[in-house]
Amino acid sequence: MNRKLKVLVSGTGFAGQGHTDAFRAVGAEVVGIVGRTPHVVAEVAQKMDIPFSGTNWQEALEACQPDIVSIGTPGGAHYETIKQSIEFGCHVYSDKPLTVDGDSAIKLYELAKTKNVKTAFASSFRYMPHVLHAKRLVANGAIGEPVEAEFMSHFHLERDIPFGWSHRKEDGGGRLNNNFTHMMSIATSVIGEKILSIIGEVRDDLGKAPIVKGVHNFKTRRDYIPKDLNDPNLEWGESNVEWSYTVMAKLESEFAAKPVSVLFKHGGLNPRFNEDHIVFYGTKGAVYIKGHYGMGPLYIWDESKTWQELPLPQDIVDDQPKVDGDTERNWQYLAREFVKDIEGQAFAPYQTFKEGSQYQQLIDIIRKNDNWTDVIHLQ
Template sequence: MGDGLRVLVHGTGFAGQGHAAAFRAAGAEIVGMVGRTAHVVEEVAGRMGIPHAGTDWAEALEVCKPDVVSVATPGGAHFEPIRQAIAAGAHVFCDKPMTESGETAAELRRLAEEAGVKTCYAASFRYTPSVLHAQRLVADGAIGEPTEVECMSHFNLEREIPFGWSHQKSAGGGRLNNNFTHTLSIVTSVVGEGVREVFGDVRDDLGRAPIVEGVHDFTKRRSFIPKDLDDPSLKWGESDVEWSYTVLARIESALARQPVSVLFKHGGLVPRFGDDHIVFYGTEGAIHLKGHYGSGQLSLHDGSGWTDLPLPDDIAAEVPDVEGETEQCWHRLVRDFTRDIRGEAVAPYPTFREGARYQAIIDVIRASAGWTDVRHLG
């Protein structure tokens, strides 16, 4: 049953289909879908029962007259469709990264604020149940004043993954745009959004990737890795983005008298030895979250030792009934966004304010300029 909210989706892959399902679950009507390739968007829209399918975004805005647009394409393709949607008076749900640069992200934030439309920025792994549990524990003083955070992840991605948007800065690629955005959102959701200073180093340790036709769904790109990488007819694309990064940050927190020190360490192409993890340290204890986005077991150190804690019943009851952590987080965020649009009271969620700040911070990190005050950015 719809509630009057009409949603137009830009993107036909994993994210586009996931966004559409999340908005439907929140009671909205999916009135259209736009993609690059006619036969693909027609197939996906037909399978999902979406009435309008096309390749012209401006036309779809005019025909569908959406209340909300959901942008689920790579970050380098976000600026113009979002600008047009804002001009049409639509609220905007945008997947990360917000755009390919801090400058264009700040421009979209300005346009949205001037137009008075609501925005939502889907750096959404802050909504995993374990992160929500950590947020509650830290707020309740379980570790005293937060002092440090450590985020460690090693993905060991295949170097032969076909060349595409993830290899190109102009397309919104790079590990900062597609990993750091989530971990920064997780950390700030727990200790506070007051990112004060950053210092970073990045490295492109990939170099190149094979060019292969036919890759549509980002999640299935591994199945397109060429069997013969020595084939002389194989063409290669050059990467121009980071595949590993080390970032230090100082975050001002209402929960602590001193800025919280944060380490973000990610190796996209290197193997892990121990578990990926996120740890929040405090003056009286620590919280360990297993997994690169902290979505695994939560353990609390109270000064005497580590204890695995069960998920509180009320947090467990709020987990959307869908498969996949990514999908669950989209559903949770979309639920809050649509409730806010309807005028219901909701907890703060990431908007273009955070998206523009994160994009500006990424620009600073890529510049490797040493410790930089970022309080004025975004």
């Protein structure tokens, strides 16, 4: 392509601004940004030197004529925006979750196939350098045949974070949408992309949260926690999503004769005692990564019968975008491969709306919470 690809961004918060930086870094031109609140979107556009800003998505599509749209809003605002974009002929880069349920996600996936547009699904922590290292080690037989994996995380989120989209199922909230999507993406990237079966349980440990005006950026919401939570004039919103989950899955792997068992355990509100971690176990060893999203360092257990820390291979280090922040770096990694694909260059495979729609169907299944067997009658 002789010209820069034009990008229109939906969302003015952390994700929208992060997507803007990511696409600019990989050579695309961000021509417009759309948000809900007129003065906020105008301020962000001015701050980031984006030529067009507005609050009407269809008008923005007409005015900007983008090649790509980038969706950086909460999941509840995705469906109509993405649908209009696909019908307009745009390629779509969407943050997770794709939508609020499996049925609507499938419709977007099918529409994208019909309109022959490319899609990218940003459950993008699979691009963490230590995860890429683990993928290489497993593929090279360093642990023998993979047999099981575990993903353990405890976030200890503040219970009094202001009520917002993260508390509401209809807005794309919940820990499955915003944590499990990344965890499953990491698991499939290392073990294999084919998910065979799943079972799970969810729990709302929160109940309610204070209603506070003025929160526009997800990253700064903690700054708005009320100082007096006993104020009788304070309003409260009711949570209707999970803040903890336990999920088990079986994945097919080309490196193993039998399905690989995977445990995902997440407590959004629970404090951690030992570090969060990811482990891949095999018939001859194991790979352990510190951190809930594979931040590192990485350790291997092999024939030495002890855990040894392994440095990152230099080629993996060199291939990482040079930007601070894990989330921001992963967004840029995916944007780079997406742009390469659109421009007809060689690219690394990435997740699309196929995986995005599949993940929403999995979340629907898990949220049913109907996997228990009543044993109270047993003697």
